[in-house]
Amino acid sequence: MSEVKLNITRDVVRASETLYKAFDDSHAFDYITKKFFNLPVDEYVSKDRINAITHYYVACYHDSNGEVVEANDYDAVAVFSLPNQHLPKSLTNDPHFNQVFFHDLKSRLAEVIPEDIHYYYLFMIGKDLTRKDTKGSVRKIFEEYKKRADAENCAIVLEAIAEHARSVYEYFGFKNYKTFHYGVGEVNEQGQPDPNGKGFTGYLMIYHKDGDKVLRE
Template sequence: MAHVISKTNITTSSSTVTVVDHHRRSLVPQAWEKSVRKIGLAECEQAGISLAHAFAADALSLYLLDGGEADRYSDEAKWKLHVRIMTYLVSAHCYSGVVTTIGPDYDAVALWMPPGAHMDDWWTIFRSGMWRLYYQLGSEGRKRYYEDVLPLLHETMDEVMGDREYYYLAYIGTKPSARGKGYAKKLIMDMAAKADAENRAMYLESSSRENITYYERFGFQYRKEISFKRGPVPVPLFIMVREPVAVKAAEEAVPTMDQIEIVKV
């Protein structure tokens, strides 16, 4: 077994003490700390748990799990259902979209739908487990999700983006214990580079007004606010769009052979 041993001598007034420090090699790939990677179905559960922690206090998550008979659910029951919802969403995006993560323990996760893709087909709904939500949500939760949230999200997307094809950032979250490390930035910019290369826009809904300025750092612009109103307090979402950034100016680009002046001696 490989490990590194370092020795440090500490001298006191009467003797010298040698402290041996064992630095064991970790099996967690070092690249996971700094690099964005795409995950598949085998990792849905871990990514779902990570998103569940990231959105544990999210207003929209609470909106779906409050009201009606759900008010009688225990905290443990609500948490388990919250984890299942996030895991189903991750699975659906693994089937029909793209799921990216960064960090040694799925510390930040992003769910993307590429241009022209969607998760509304029955095959994706069945394979991902999304169909189970109809039976697992309470009666009020079903009304909020199927009659309020989904229709308004689709209508707003069509209104704002029209017939354009774009990258949709459905969810992005960082576990509380991993915040402040720039993970979300790397997830966004990784896909933004792809969108720019294809001259595609990006679209998202933020459930926090405070996050508007955060997304603006990456070129997103606020478009409109929508809200869900079946609960005692309206739950807002803030729609933002990032237009593609033009490729580098010609003078900054690497010259082609046609642009290189050939001098004959």
């Protein structure tokens, strides 16, 4: 098996195209994207608009000293902010969403990670699902950033927006420190407007090489 190649890229367009394919069928991703751009959940939003918003955020991270990294010729792409260089959170016009997705998670993060430990923030990672025969790309990204975090005594923080994603991150050594529910009373599990909808379940997940010793439960 040939070695998986990993590169930090400036090609925001091509990186975004991989993420379009990765999240093409994710109702949770579509819901969050609408929220971030203050679009009503009952408004029809085409994949073209969802993709345009995705591209916007990838470009924001690229422009703000983040790292857009690709593996295996854009088979997988990840978007990180670096320790002490995190983008400020832009609150939405929905106070409840802000509380669940921003304020509560920020508070929990402060509880778990000691002040002297910094962290990488994984904003987004995805694989081109049309390239089913290409393997090892996501693993390569996690291996590289875990190696960097270990050397710097840093953590890596992310939000898993679905149960399947949680399982993947657990496989790579992440641990769930907060389960949260979003979209409740707004949408069902298909992202369709529903005042009785269960919404989605997310997980605040953190990796540290000595997590069991230094991270607080």
